[in-house]
Amino acid sequence: MLKLERVSSLRDQLVQEGYDRLSTPRARVKFTGEKEADDLLNDIDLHPHAFVVACIMDRQIRAEKAWRIPYELRLRLGFFDFANLARLAEISPEKLNEAMLQPTPIHRFPNEMSKNILFAVHRIRNEFCGNAAAIWTGKPSSATIVRRFLEFRGVGQKIASMAANILVRDFRVAVSDRYSIDISVDVQITRVFSRMGFVPKNASVDYLIFRARELHPEYPGIFDLVLWELGREVCRPLQPACVRCRFSNLCAHKNVGDAS
Ligand code: SF4
Structure with a gap:
């Protein structure tokens, strides 16, 4: 498979997984395990x-x-x-x-x-x-929710976007759009996004955010949870468990040498 085909197939698979989660009934969120x-x-x-x-x-x-x-x-x-x-x-x-x-x-x-x-x-x-x-009530735009969180002391883009994403994705809060819900960049998301081949190894936070926007402008944060869970459970820093990864047939880390 050509590199560009692989990247778009991987993007489609990630997006599909994200929307599949949104289509299931609202479930209790396990924030702490307590x-x-x-x-x-x-x-x-x-x-x-x-x-x-x-x-x-x-x-x-x-x-x-x-x-x-x-x-x-x-x-x-x-x-x-x-x-x-x-x-x-x-x-x-x-x-x-x-x-x-x-x-x-x-x-x-x-x-x-x-x-x-x-x-x-x-x-x-x-x-x-x-x-x-x-x-978040009254079906506001995603930008309104993010901006309202940004107005709290100590809240930056990452937390504001994460909060909006949890409200929309997990609590199913109604919004008029999802354009302004970005990925919340952390070490897990950076590592997995890079290994999959979407961004260079040392990409900046801004680069990752804009890459996600480029890949799925309607809802850039759709990638967030799938990547984060993968990073926590499978795509570990030292030894990624590629043999049990459902994305291994498309991941750049596993397909070194693809034609571009
Ligand atoms: S195939 Fe391996 S490197 Fe790629 S995302 Fe899965 S665990 Fe990570």
């Missing part, structure tokens, strides 16, 4: 701010640890419910800092993350009438 923590995050009707706070925490620590923070805060503070958002908004920075630090630091950057949480809670109270779900 029932109570996942219950809180999956309950975006009654606890939408828990999901928003977890997204904001997802920086420079393992995702499972970040996603567990709203639940851990609920244990440490004794409340984190929707009805108590106002109470959460009134908490002092010192008390929140203490909860972030004791008995063990909840995040690698507890002080900074305390500020981010307080900013988020105040913004949800002031701009979204205390209901974080207003960020």
